[in-house]
Amino acid sequence: MPAAWAVRAARLVDCRPGEGRALCWSFFGFFLLLAGYYVLRPVREEMGVQIGPDRLQWAFTLTLAGMLAIVPLYGWAAARLPRRALLATAFGITALVLAGFQAWIAGGASPAAALALFVWVSVFNLVIVSLFWTAMADSFAHAQARRLFGMIAAGGSSGALAGPMITAFSVRAVGVHGLLLVSAALMLLSLLCILRVVDGHGPADVGQALGGKVLAGLAEIAASPYLAMIALAIVLQSVLGTFVYFEQARLVRAAGLTAETRTQLFALIDLAVNLLALGLQALLAGRLMQRLGLGVTLAAVPLLLAVPLAFLAAIPLLATVLVIQVVSRAGGHGLMRPAREALFTAVERESRYKAKNVLDTVVSRAGDALGAWMHAVAGLGTPGVALAAIPGALVLAWLGMKLGRHYQRQVAQTAAASGMDEVDTGARLATRAAK
16 A cells, blocks of 8 residues: 555656655755744744834845855855765754854844844845755756656745744744754754755765855856846846735735734735645646746746736735735745756756855845835835836746746757766666665
8 A cells, every 4th residue: 555655646746766765855855944944934023023124124135245245155165065065064054053043042132133033044044945956956857857846845835834833832832042943953854854865866976075266156147148047037036026025014014903913914824825835836836847848837927926916006905915925925936946946957066056056045135135125215105016016027927938948958958968868867866766
C-alpha cells in the first residue's frame, strides 16, 4: 500500500526515477525554512506597530540600506567559501542573530530593538530564501525545474501555513521573545535538509569556492540583458505589491475596525494567500510551466490583476483591495516565484550564487522602498493608485513573456555549447541519485 501511494504521488507531480529523494528533501527543507519565517512574521508585525505606520517608509528604507550593506559581505563569502560552507554559514549566522535578539527583547522591546528586529527579519528572509532557491537551481536541470519547482514551492506554502499555528500554540508557553529561538531551530533543521540535496544531487564541484570579485553579482546584472530584464520585473512587481500593501493599510485603518478585528482580518488574508498558493504550486504551476512555458506562467498573474484594478479605480472598496492582495500574493508565490526561479537554471553557476542573490535581496527591497516613497509623495488616492497600477501590471506581463522567450534561447545556447539536450542534462542528476 505505501508503495502504491508513492507511485500515485509521483505521477501526480510528474516525479521521475532518481528524483524522488531530492524532491522530498527539497520540499521539507523549504517547509521548515518558511515555517521558521512565519513563526516570526507576527513578531515582525508587532515591531511594525511599535514603529508606527507613519514611519514605516523609513523602516523600508533602512531595510534597503541593510541589503546594500550585506551585498559586499555576501559577495566576499561567495567568492571564498565552498558552496556547502556558504549555506552553513548563512543559516548559522541567521540562527545566532535570532538568539541574540531573543536576549535583547526578553525584558521588552525598546524602540531601537523594535526597529532593528523589523529590519533584520525583512533582510534575512530574502537572503536565505534566495540562497535556498539558488541551491535548487544548482541541483536540478532545466526540464526538472519546470516539473518540480512548483511542488518544492508547495513545501514552502505548507510551512507558511504551519508557522502561524506553531506560534499560536507555543507563544503562551515560550513568550514572544521565545519564538525567536523556535524560528532559529527550524532554520537549522532546514539547513540539514538542504545540505542533503546539495550533497546527493548538487554539482560535482560543490566543495569548491566560486572565486571572482566581491561585487561580481552587480557587474553581471549590468552586463547581462537577461539578468537586467529579471531585475526590472522584480522592481515592477515589488512596486505594485507595495502600492496594494499601503492601500490595504489605509482602507483598513479608515474602516474603523478594532485592533482585534484587524488582526483577525490580516490572519485570514494570510490563510487565504497561503492556501491558494499551495493549491497553485501543487496542482498548476508545474503543468503550466511544462506545457505553456515560463513566459505564460509569469504573465498570467499580472494580466489577471488588471481586471480587479480597473474595478478598484471605479469603485474604491476595501473588499476589492483585499481580493487584489490575495490574488497578487498567492499568484506571486504560487506561479510567478517558481517560474522566476526556473529562469536561473539557464545561467552560469556563478550568476546563481552572486547575481541572483542581489536580485532577490537588494533589487527586491529597492522596489519596495521605491514603491513606498512613490505612494507617499504622489498622494493619488485609491482610484489614482489603481489607474497607475494597471499599465504597470501590463508591462510586467509583457516582461514575463519576453523573459520566457529569452529563457528558451538561453537553454538552447547552453545545450549547444555543452553538446547535451535537456534530457541528457536531466539524466546527469538521475545517474548521480542512483549512485
